[in-house]
């Protein structure tokens with residue numbers, strides 16, 4: 001679980017563990033929140049090749065195999081400046097897209113050496129529609145969405161499936177600003193068919209499905225878990 005130190009990734013890590021997987025979660029933070037003791041946590045920057053290789057090696061030494069990769073690491077805003085300046089734009093692309101490519105590539109090499117696997121890339125409704133004031137985020141998620149489909153073709157002969165999981169508005173640290181603002185919070189709900197913000201646990205079922213053999217004939221696809229936000233026409 002890349003990006004499992006909190007929020008959606010932490011919930012998915014615990015959910016996969018409860019479903020029977022041996023899960024290692026990663027993030028840059030020295031410590032995670034929201035995990036239980038069944039999940040192993042390692043500090044790792046998803047954009048650093050040596051660190052990612054090190055975690056994969058630890059997983060293989062411990063479990064002999066790597067079967068599932070979930071790439072949930074992501075930032076919506078850069079640490080300096082904004083996503084419309086080149087440095088901010090690049091930071092978002094580095095983590096949300098290039099880090100995903102690095103992890104997909106290294107994990108797939110390990111999966112190919114075993115008996116294949118399932119990769120789930122966490123995209124966003126921002127991969128489907130334009131949003132104001134943050135072109136880097138939409139570009140990163142739109143790029144990730146199509147990258148998954150392309151890699152699904154490239155890795156198919158190694159028995160690897162790759163799918164996208166696209167959350168809508170889920171209450172986490174990333175969305176706390178818009179959730180706490182009553183106007184923005186309500187504006188988002190008005191476009192949902194299921195009229196409530198999602199919780200990270202709302203994504204667990206689709207993740208277990210995509211990770212398991214129950215989805216063995218599904219690859220290169222997107223599952224949107226957005227309360228119908230992208231499906232709704234008139235409010």
Ligand SMILES: NC(=O)c1ccc[n+]([C@@H]2O[C@H](COP(=O)([O-])OP(=O)(O)OC[C@H]3O[C@@H](n4cnc5c(N)ncnc54)[C@H](OP(=O)(O)O)[C@@H]3O)[C@@H](O)[C@H]2O)c1
Nearest residue numbers: 003005006007008027028029045046073074124170172174
């Ligand atoms: N919340 C939503 O409504 C929503 C909607 C659509 C899509 N998403 C996507 O869902 C994913 C999870 O978001 P969230 O809402 O759970 O946000 P969050 O609470 O801010 O969590 C983001 C996670 O990404 C990790 N991360 C960031 N940069 C990293 C790096 N370089 N290397 C490793 N891990 C890194 C963070 O860990 P560290 O800080 O410890 O590195 C953290 O675990 C993101 O990809 C986000 O774009 C969220």
